[in-house]
Amino acid sequence: MRGIIFTRLTMGQTLTWEDSYAIARELISRYPGVRPEEASLGMIYRWVITLPDFADDPQLANEAILEAIVQEWFEEVNPL
Numbered sequence: 292m293r294g295i296i297f298t299r300l301t302m303g304q305t306l307t308w309e310d311s312y313a314i315a316r317e318l319i320s321r322y323p324g325v326r327p328e329e330a331s332l333g334m335i336y337r338w339v340i341t342l343p344d345f346a347d348d349p350q351l352a353n354e355a356i357l358e359a360i361v362q363e364w365f366e367e368v369n370p371l
Contacts (some may be wrong), residue, residue, distance in 0.1 A: 317344070
């Protein structure tokens with residue numbers, strides 16, 4: 292599933308709140324020195340809605356969606 296989401300982004304399509312893995316990858320590249328567990332959900336929200344490829348309704352975000360993004364980010368930078 293992750294490969295599909297990332298491929299979709301690289302094909303020039305937009306990000307939505309459902310694309311937590313692709314969003315996490317974008318945040319990793321934009322904020323390489325930030326540890327995801329140190330970023331507040333408010334920061335994550337602001338960063339996501341300002342991504343150039345983000346095209347979803349900002350009001351649809353909720354705590355579960357933002358936590359999913361943080362989890363994907365954490366798992367990506369802290370592999371097992």
